[in-house]
Amino acid sequence: MNLTIPAGLEAIATRADGTLKLTFGTPEIDSNKCAELFAYRRKEVLLLLSTGDISNEQKNVLEQTTKELKDIKGKSHSQRLREALYLLHEQEDSMLTFKEYYKQKMDNLITMVLERLDDA
Numbered sequence: 001m002n003l004t005i006p007a008g009l010e011a012i013a014t015r016a017d018g019t020l021k022l023t024f025g026t027p028e029i030d031s032n033k034c035a036e037l038f039a040y041r042r043k044e045v046l047l048l049l050s051t052g053d054i055s056n057e058q059k060n061v062l063e064q065t066t067k068e069l070k071d072i073k074g075k076s077h078s079q080r081l082r083e084a085l086y087l088l089h090e091q092e093d094s095m096l097t098f099k100e101y102y103k104q105k106m107d108n109l110i111t112m113v114l115e116r117l118d119d120a
Contacts, residue, residue, distance in 0.1 A: 016098040
């Protein structure tokens with residue numbers, strides 16, 4: 001699945017876990033392109049930035065990179081859980097730092113598992 005739309009990089013912010021948050025603005029786009037764009041929501045994507053047209057060579061490199069990433073072993077369950085908790089932290093607009101939020105949620109999860117263990 002590929003989508004090409006013009007956009008301007010409006011903001012770059014660092015996050016507590018060392019990742020970056022990029023904010024893009026687009027010109028008005030038609031409803032079909034908008035629907036295509038929403039299909040990418042909450043998905044990991046590859047991002048190619050270019051100040052001009054994207055050449056066939058660049059498209060080929062992007063396609064090759066996509067294939068290589070699919071061949072690389074996926075993320076561990078703990079990495080996926082951490083990322084999911086980060087998204088939840090953002091969605092909830094928590095007043096805690098992500099480090100505090102993560103510790104609290106993991107402590108709750110550990111407690112929940114320990115409570116299910118037999119007393120034997």
